[in-house]
Amino acid sequence: MKIKKQGFKFDRTVSAVVAAAMFAFGWGTAPTLAGDPFRTNDPHAIGSSTEEAFNAMFKEGNYPEAEAAVDTALTAEPNEPMLPALKASLLFLEDDSNNWEAFKPYATQTRERAEKLIETDPLRGHIYTAVGHFLEGAYTLKTEGTIRGAPEALAKLRQVLQNLEDAAEIAPEDPELNIIKGFMDLMLAVNLPFANPNESIERFNNYAAPDYLKHRGLAIAYRDLDQQDNAMSEVEKALDLTPNNPEVKYLKAQIFVEQGKHQDSLEFFKQAWEKKNQLPGEIRHQLKRECNKAARTANQPEPCQ
Incomplete structure (x- = not known):
């Protein structure tokens, strides 16, 4: 397996894991118990605002709509730990250089809400306690630096692993x-030197749901492993299921670039750019840079202005 020569990408991994925390709970669930697409037994309910936020963010790729729904749900559903994690994600993706002090209280709220949830729902409580510790560790590394922040971040990492282990003891599948x-394992395995991502890919493929997010996650992993044919196959499946999502079109454009097909990438860069106002600042700026760089490589006018 060929792995692209790249260092550990802190920002990419933070956003990937935050995103994993977001979409894991919310997909497709209605306010009634019958809506849980993950569990056929013992389904969980979520509020309509949480469902709206999730669908706007991950199905449609519309972040302003997602943020409005999250802000409503944070008050309406004060015990749900996924909501402050989602808010932290939105802040991170809007501007990862200036929003860390705003990010911090939502990271802490995620952990605190989750710790309370352990009493009544230990499985989900441990899952989101792990997410909260991860977000707090990310804050420490980003604001204090790798050397100064390492001891606290490592302590947080131990809490992440312990809580995920506790959750796995309750319901491993x-x-x-x-x-x-699975998404955490996948992103870490892809980005860490000497890691073997095969097991993480297999488990993610077997257990991740819903399908459109599974295919999207696999496409990202295969892209970073320089298995571009596999990446293209997976992103096509994701695009079939979410044809209006600009982030999925952006991902397909990136894979074309990795294949050296810069001309082919431009169609999908332009389609993503047409919906730039749906995207947060960090993604929008990166999309513009990559789009215009691909155009210059293909000797074409820069289309993303």
Whole structure:
């Protein structure tokens, strides 16, 4: 297996894991118990605002709509730990250089809400306690630096691993656990030197749900492993299921670039750019840079202005 020569990408991994925390709970669930797509037994309910936020963010790729729904749900559903994690994600993706002090209280709220949830729902409580510790560790590394922040971040990492282990002891094949843990494992395995991602890919493929997020996650992993044919196959499946999502079109454009097909990439860069106002600042700026660089390589006018 050929792995691209790249260092550990802190920002990419933070956003990937935050995203994993977001989509794991919310996909497709209605306010009634019958809506849980992960569990056929013992389904969980979420509020309509949480469902709206999730669908706007991950199905449609519309972050302003997602943020409005999250802000409503944070008050309406004060015990749900996924919501402050989602808010932290939105802040991170809007501007990862200036929003860390705003990010911090939502990271802490995620952990505190989750710790309370352990009493009544230990599985989900441990899952989101792990997410909260991860977010707090990310804050420490980003604000204090790798050297100064390492001891606290390592302590947080131990808490992450312990809580995921506690959740796995309760229900090792639980879909919600496996989409969060699976996405974390997948992104870390792809980005860490000397890691073998095969097991993580296999588990993610077997247990992750819903399908469009599974295919999207696999496409990212295969892209970073320089297995571009596999990446293209997976992103096509994701695009079939979410044809209006600009992030999925952006991902397909990136894979074309990795294949050296810069001309082919431009169609999908332009389609993503047409919906730039749906995207947060960090993604929008990166999309513009990559789009215009691909155009210059293909000797074409820069289309993303």
